[in-house]
Amino acid sequence: MTVVRSFYPEVHLKTLLNEPGGIKVADAIDRAYDSLEEVRDQCLAAIDDKIAAIAAFAPDASPLVRRDCYQLSNEIFAEAGALGAPELSAVAFNLCEVLSADQTRVSAKIIGVHVDAMRVLRLPGAAASPGLRRAVLDELRRLGAWIGGDA
Amino acid sequence: MSKIEPDARINLSKAIVIIIDASQHSLDVTAQILKGFGVATMHRFSTLDEANKYLRQRQADMILIDPSVDHGAGYDFVNELRHSGTQNAFVPVILVSGHVHPSDVARARNTGSNFVVTKPLAPTVLLQRVMWVAKDKRPFVEAGAYIGPDRRFKFEGPPIGSDGRRRDDLKTPLGDANEANLSIDELDALIKPQRVAL
Numbered sequence: 001m002t003v004v005r006s007f008y009p010e011v012h013l014k015t016l017l018n019e020p021g022g023i024k025v026a027d028a029i030d031r032a033y034d035s036l037e038e039v040r041d042q043c044l045a046a047i048d049d050k051i052a053a054i055a056a057f058a059p060d061a062s063p064l065v066r067r068d069c070y071q072l073s074n075e076i077f078a079e080a081g082a083l084g085a086p087e088l089s090a091v092a093f094n095l096c097e098v099l100s101a102d103q104t105r106v107s108a109k110i111i112g113v114h115v116d117a118m119r120v121l122r123l124p125g126a127a128a129s130p131g132l133r134r135a136v137l138d139e140l141r142r143l144g145a146w147i148g149g150d151a
Numbered sequence: 152m153s154k155i156e157p158d159a160r161i162n163l164s165k166a167i168v169i170i171i172d173a174s175q176h177s178l179d180v181t182a183q184i185l186k187g188f189g190v191a192t193m194h195r196f197s198t199l200d201e202a203n204k205y206l207r208q209r210q211a212d213m214i215l216i217d218p219s220v221d222h223g224a225g226y227d228f229v230n231e232l233r234h235s236g237t238q239n240a241f242v243p244v245i246l247v248s249g250h251v252h253p254s255d256v257a258r259a260r261n262t263g264s265n266f267v268v269t270k271p272l273a274p275t276v277l278l279q280r281v282m283w284v285a286k287d288k289r290p291f292v293e294a295g296a297y298i299g300p301d302r303r304f305k306f307e308g309p310p311i312g313s314d315g316r317r318r319d320d321l322k323t324p325l326g327d328a329n330e331a332n333l334s335i336d337e338l339d340a341l342i343k344p345q346r347v348a349l
Contacts, residue, residue: 005293006301009241013166013212013285022162023189025155025278032187032274039179046176067222074219074249075174081271082180089271096250 036083043079044122047088050076051118054095058111066106070099076118087133088121091140113143155279163190163281169205171196171216171225172247177270181215181247184274188281199228206232206239213281214244217270218259226258233263233298240298241291243284247272263299 023031050072057065057072073095081089095114099106117140126132168190172178178195185193194211196202199221205211214232218225229244244264251259251269259267265284268277289301309315333341 002295006290007293008290011243011285011287012210013243016166016212017161017163017282017285019162019165022160022164024157025159025161025282026157028161028188028278029274030187031189032184032278035183035187036180036274039176039183043176043179070250071173071219075177078249078270078272079174079176079180082184082273093250100250100252 040083043083044085047076047080048122051115051122054111055115058108058115060108066099069111070096073099073114085121087137088118090137091117091121094140113140155275155282161188161278161282163188165192166190166212167192167194167210169194169196169202169211169214169216171199171202171214171220171228173197173217173220177217180272184272184277185215187274188278199224202228207237211239211242213284214239214242215247216244216264217247217249218255218262219249223255226255226262229262229264230296230298243287245280245284260302261297263297265300 054069054072057069073092076092077089077096080086080092091114095111098110098114117136120126120136121133126136163185168185170178170181170185170193172181172195175197178197182193182195194205196205197220202216214229216225216229218229220228225246229246232242232244233240244262246259246262246264246267247270248255248259248267249270265287266280268280287300291299292301
């Protein structure tokens with residue numbers, strides 16, 4: 001039988017959190033969204049660079065390159081989602097799923113489809129059109145299923 | 152997970168928060184959100200070596216770490232921190248994870264972190280988790296290789312068919328009810344207001 005020791009460490013964060021002063025929770029959340037706007041443009045520019053890097057990697061399907069593609073698409077998934085670009089985030093997430101699943105079925109074609117979808121979603125026209133963004137996602141799913149079945 | 156009260160107040164102005172993430176822009180996103188929460192002191196690290204150097208010498212109040220940093224070494228980092236015996240061994244740790252390989256789900260659970268938050272980060276969710284972690288009433292447990300908060304959020308007794316591992320685990324099953332359930336009329340009668348003569 002495993003010996004279990006149970007204890008309560010002091011959590012300094014709790015003391016700090018309850019100190020007088022501070023800000024209202026609603027204000028904290030509003031300020032966080034405002035604060036995110038300060039880095040929005042530079043993060044979106046970096047996302048464009050990451051999409052370009054994945055596109056450059058795509059023809060090489062070696063495990064090391066796929067690992068780098070996975071890392072980059074994981075970053076796009078996280079950053080685009082936090083910056084209010086859920087469709088772009090969803091495409092990147094899908095690419096992560098593809099790259100982390102059965103490696104033998106990953107082809108340059110599948111990666112290329114995701115890269116194209118992400119590029120379309122970064123066009124100024126897509127930002128202004130929820131319908132177009134949804135259509136890109138739907139088309140990606142359809143193409144992904146077709147290529148996946150065809151590979 | 153309880154909702155947070157919008158009129159409640161928080162004070163994170165003196166908290167020292169460590170953010171560890173391989174992506175510079177993810178560090179930016181997390182830092183900007185924390186800045187909005189009023190955190191004044193943040194230390195950002197994109198490698199575990201840098202973070203380790205800091206944590207060996209300085210106190211932190213909370214750590215937010217993407218476990219995929221250094222090709223997945225973030226999981227072991229938290230585990231080693233819990234075993235380190237240092238001033239920061241039991242500091243609240245939130246795993247902030249992006250897409251996770253299925254094989255890493257169990258690793259995340261066994262690191263000894265206080266909570267897992269999935270990316271993309273949303274300010275409301277992150278603040279909710281930070282407040283929850285600060286007020287977490289679960290004890291830390293040291294059991295075999297695991298040191299961290301009790302992973303059981305609700306104590307529902309030992310697993311069926313086992314005697315349990317805790318001194319206060321009940322050794323015998325409670326068994327079925329030995330009387331019929333109360334009827335709705337009987338329940339109503341228990342709470343029916345009645346006039347009393349004083």
